[in-house]
Amino acid sequence: MVLSLSPLNCSRPTMALRRLVGHYWASAGGANAVYPALPDGAVDLVIEILPSSFQSWLYGTTTVRTIFPLDSQARYIGIRFRPGCSRHFMRIAARELTDRHEPAQDVLRFPLAEFAERSAEGDWAVGLDDLLSRYLARQPPRTNAIDRAVDLIESRRDTIRIREVASYVGKSQRQFERDFLENVGISAKLFASIIRFRHAARLIRDGMPIAAVAADTGYADQSHLSHEFKRLAGVSPRRFPREAVDFLQDRV
Template sequence: MYRERASRLPGAVVWTNTLTGDTNSGRVLPDGCMDLLWHEDRLLVAGPDTRAHLTGGGPSTWAGLRFGPGTAPALLGVPAHELRDQRVDLTDLWGAAEVRRLTARVRAAADPVTGIEELALRLAADTAGPDPALRVLVAALDAGRPVGATADELGIGARQLHRRSLVAFGYGPKTLARILRLRRALALARAGTPPAETAARTGYADQAHLSREVRALAGLPLRELLRGGGG
């Protein structure tokens, strides 16, 4: 069972997920974000996904903090594109002694979610915030604005925007736009909006276009994805 709440870190969400071992309970869809994870007494980092990530193995429990899009790279000290489609141990990014100290703090907290949240808040207190232009980009793309028009409004050239997006999100703005559009479409579909209407309201050419994007990014047909509840 998946549960989440807004974090005290602005723009972030803390969550727990108890997996049953079936395929969809561990299907994580792309969302333009990175996560700090706690699993089996270890701290890990989930890089930005370009396709559905399947958490293998049997029943297990995960906890995590999902940073807002573009926020994690500055806090973790690593460009997002270096972790694209990966789950890595925090010791791969930071020194082992530091990670042992942080792991002990999470372990000593009232619960893993609280421990991870406190860790993220301490990191944020010592780090500059994300690029303000990229925050505007995320908001514009999430509202369905075209990439080119948004870049023009920001006064950023296409190549520079792509480079900055790779560092912040792990991929270029067009891929980010696809992922955010899919999230909007799935929200409508899960609320009961028919597929054809969902496609029209979220900017797809037609229902077939929506179906292709769902398969490409989520790895399942829309109907099966909605039935299984991957998120």
């Protein structure tokens, strides 16, 4: 079977939601279409809309490159929550979804039926803004120490010591590591590795020599960088630019 990548349309949420939501995305299935996803620490709400029905799932963050098949008859709409922020919308911890998915009705805090009906008639991104805004008006979100930790790790994009992050947010390292896993779904160490990997991947896509990328992003050497790419992307750094796979965050 020949597999093809499904084109995605991405949209940013309204400003009031950007603290919690990275972006929305939409795709049509198409014949034999698949979507390859790279690890990024995010949880996705995925809505599959068929001609006479709809289904929805919450997909946890992944730790390896993952291929998702798409139904050729379906339309897909998704919400990519920022790392650690799915807790505002789910009844379970993010760690319970890592490398897994569950039917949305089992874990989501609000119903989707009304949105699925409206999305066929109007602007799906506006519909998602409205859906989330109405829910958060009833359940206002509160920031926590893990939100600050995620911001710090994302801003560094290179080597960072986990005990330094724990100290920054005012927690013991042991408590911080437990809380991070609970909220984000992966360890803080793995999340920091993924953020550094994402930064390196962008530089390689932009044409920077691999040795220079390794030095710029804090890898011990080119061999270390290559090992991380094979672990997280399933391919070598040299092959990566030719792969039809990227991060949804880079499309908006």
